[in-house]
Amino acid sequence: MKLRAPNAFVLIVAIMVTMMIATWIIPGGHYAREVREFEGYGSKEIVLPDQFEVVDSVPQTPFDLLLAPMKGAEEAAETLAFVLLIGGAFGVLMQTGALMAGLKWLTLRAQGAGRFIVIPVLMFAFSFAGVLFGMAEECLVFVLLTVPLAISLGFDATTGVAIPFIGSQAGFATAFVNPFSFGIAKQIAEQPTDVGYGYRVFCWLLITSVCIAIVMLHARRVARDPSKSLTPESDANWRQRLAAESGDKPDSAAVISTSQVVTLAAFGLMMIVLGYGSIQLGWYVMEIAGLFLAMALFCGLTARMSFNQIADSFMTGAQQLCSTAVLVAFSRAIVVLAEDANIIDTILHSVASRIDHLGPDLGVFVMYSFQSCLNFLIPSGSGQAALTMPIMTPLSDLLGIHRESAILAFQFGDGFTNMIIPTSVILVGVLSSAGIGYGTWFRWWAKWQLLLFVLGALLLAAAPWN
16 A cells, blocks of 8 residues: 655644654753844844853643644744735736736747746746845745646646745855845854855856756656656646636637736736845835735736625635645744743754864764754744854864855755755745645655755865865
């Protein structure tokens, strides 16, 4: 009998229970912290590496386990609201029929081998967005476009998710501009921004190219034989949904009405405004959600929809992402349990105190491995930089490791594991939005995750500043 991967919700709850048990084993600890200003980001609370103290542990009880999802929802409130509002906005956009008309138009002009060019072009664009501003929550917007696009081109939902998500995370892991992780790490380590710039660009091009090759390989396999798809049920659901929303009329495949052209133009303009706002104005989920609400209203009125129709379409779109919002809350709950138990600082201090005698070659690899594991508990790039870099910076000096290597170990450890850890609300969100189970994604990406880990280790060993 073929074993079935556990439902994402079941898996996350199992991890929550495991974390609750761990809080009874790991003792409590706490680093003192101070607030520091970072150029291009603002204020951030960082740890003081020489001020660690043992504190009373707070083992989490089954009652705390039940409270954790609500606390997770509270901490991830912006992301939850963002998911629902973006879902609603896309509900209106889909109802206008403009998106489907545009997809059909693109599909007709991207036949045969030419359709594969869509993957590298889009993935490089998303990767560059990861480099510039650490693209994360924005993937929840684009996956609602790239999944139907992938299905229309004869690929599968996995390809549709990978294009924006893997692309942006490849850029995030090798960023040489992003102020939210790379910038903070550089400032904490007191390293000039131009040091190691060329090598980081090389790392970005290499890792992005490898990720594109992985996704292209999967897409080609599915295009040749649709039975090779990892997500047949999700693919079928998307095809059915696309057919229903387009009316399934072959004769209208190449016809786009004037109102649909205006709607698509408005959507394209919104994407430009989104990029400018994110890069130049520091927009985050609140501003982006407001932008998409404006887009939904404008597109609905352009398509001559009544206010009731706009409202109904908005609510339908939001309802389709309700399960995504629930999974985001439960995913965050795992971290809540560790934070409330005061065990994260203990883990950090324990590892730091055990590697202070290692040489530079082994030391940087242990740093890299530790950052990869710690990302499970702290899936925030800026949060992990503020927590670990104040400790890893003096530790790297002690071990004879160049500070740029310590920064790169942090970036690789944080960025690569974002692609697979179930505590990443972005990964959980995009998978749920596409109708893909976490177990399915894990089975596909695990081997490639190992490849990226090995590549990261080789790039660290080959760094020119060593």
